[in-house]
Amino acid sequence: MVEDDKNIQTLVVNYFTKKQADTFVMEVASDGQTGVEMAYENHYDLLLLDVMLPELDGFEICREIRRNSDVPIMFITARADEADILNGYALGCDDYVVKPFPLPVLYQKANALIKRAKGLVRSKVFTAGTLSLNPNNGMVVNDGAEVKLTAREYAILKVLIENKGRIISREQLLDMVWGYDSGTDERVLDTHMRNLRKALGTNGKLIKTVIRRGYKIEG
Numbered sequence: 001m002v003e004d005d006k007n008i009q010t011l012v013v014n015y016f017t018k019k020q021a022d023t024f025v026m027e028v029a030s031d032g033q034t035g036v037e038m039a040y041e042n043h044y045d046l047l048l049l050d051v052m053l054p055e056l057d058g059f060e061i062c063r064e065i066r067r068n069s070d071v072p073i074m075f076i077t078a079r080a081d082e083a084d085i086l087n088g089y090a091l092g093c094d095d096y097v098v099k100p101f102p103l104p105v106l107y108q109k110a111n112a113l114i115k116r117a118k119g120l121v122r123s124k125v126f127t128a129g130t131l132s133l134n135p136n137n138g139m140v141v142n143d144g145a146e147v148k149l150t151a152r153e154y155a156i157l158k159v160l161i162e163n164k165g166r167i168i169s170r171e172q173l174l175d176m177v178w179g180y181d182s183g184t185d186e187r188v189l190d191t192h193m194r195n196l197r198k199a200l201g202t203n204g205k206l207i208k209t210v211i212r213r214g215y216k217i218e219g
Helices: 006-019 032-041 058-065 082-090 103-118 151-162 170-178 187-199 201-206
Strands: 047-049 073-077 095-098 126-128 131-134 139-142 207-210 214-217
Touching (some): 006 103, 032 058, 058 073, 073 103, 082 151, 126 151, 151 187, 170 214
Parallel strands (some): 047 073, 073 095
Antiparallel strands (some): 126 131
16 A cells, blocks of 8 residues: 555554455655655555555556556545546546445455456456457547546546346446445435436446346346
8 A cells, every 4th residue: 555644554554454464565755756766666465556656656657567567446535626637547547436335345345446457357358249448548439439538427427337137236336336334315326327328328228227227237
């Protein structure tokens, strides 16, 4: 983890090691340059990066690491602007979590990324019908043409297309995209799902609503 806030360092390390003391070994760097050096000198299963760091920021670290490694990278940052989120995905991050975040959600996301990286090798580009999403550069191609999505629309599509054929519950989408259960107003998800389908045109029909269970993408 590359994080200059000592309180967050302590909270995350203590929570992760308490949950799986025999599994997680966490190492921490407090500035970007040290983080890059550690990443090149050691083999890690996951990198947690803040964005606003001394010396090198998290985006610079991600850009540098992606030149030579496919290690899972998750941003944990207060930078919540849509442009920052899209930039993170364009640079090749696997997830983008905005502070403040619930530690259980961060823990589950980290576990999911590590398990996925250690599991079956997946294609770099995810496809459904004539729709494709490239997580390495954040590009979505729809019927042969690039389509621009908002950060939330992109994140929803990424979750669905990475789990093509599987039903993802509304609660899971809220946790994975917003980083918390915003069940007090699920209309937020409904609005973004409607806008995503509209942006995809005819391919919007690939996203199926499974009554009382959630959503899935087919094709």
